[in-house]
């Protein structure tokens with residue numbers, strides 16, 4: 001099984017529960033959604049080359065011809081893990097769950113903990129790789145950003161992760177023009193599955209004309225969420241502040 005991989009590199013996790021941890025990132029092509037604030041060029045088939053960092057943290061890359069087969073990708077990943085301990089290997093994108101057949105081959109060969117960064121809308125795909133994944137960072141996508149209503153998919157996805165006792169948390173980007181009704185719905189969906197689920201509120205990084213959210217509004221929203229959930233934290237994209245990859 002082969003697939004296009006955009007890049008493999010070692011850096012600091014900039015978002016979510018494991019912010020600050022050293023992780024190895026494997027970025028996959030393609031996504032099933034089209035968010036207005038998306039910062040990843042992830043069109044399927046667009047990457048003829050995979051950028052592989054020459055050493056963990058070198059911030060210089062060599063180009064490997066895509067697609068990579070699972071053995072080849074595992075060899076690069078395990079070499080990085082051998083050179084430097086990483087808290088986890090982060091599967092990111094795009095949407096990594098579009099590549100479940102590839103992941104079924106790749107993940108058993110990886111000698112490290114696996115973290116899945118996902119938009120949380122493909123529960124059927126999650127079920128295919130769930131035993132191979134340790135940590136799930138699940139985005140909650142608002143209809144105002146994607147143009148589609150994903151509430152039932154999000155609920156099914158989170159339920160599956162919780163039922164299988166996965167280390168799962170939800171992450172919600174707060175745009176400047178947040179629709180409060182959608183925010184409350186997101187909180188309700190999480191609470192209806194498990195009110196112990198950590199919710200990370202991530203104020204949007206203002207770029208490409210996306211408006212920032214007011215600081216006072218962020219506090220109001222955290223307070224609102226804390227009325228239904230036990231652990232709600234505000235964490236921006238810290239890797240951008242530090243000029244990390």
Ligand code: SF4
Pocket residue numbers: 031032033034035037038039040042093094095119
């Ligand atoms: S789900 Fe993530 S990768 Fe896909 S379009 Fe939205 S922000 Fe981009």
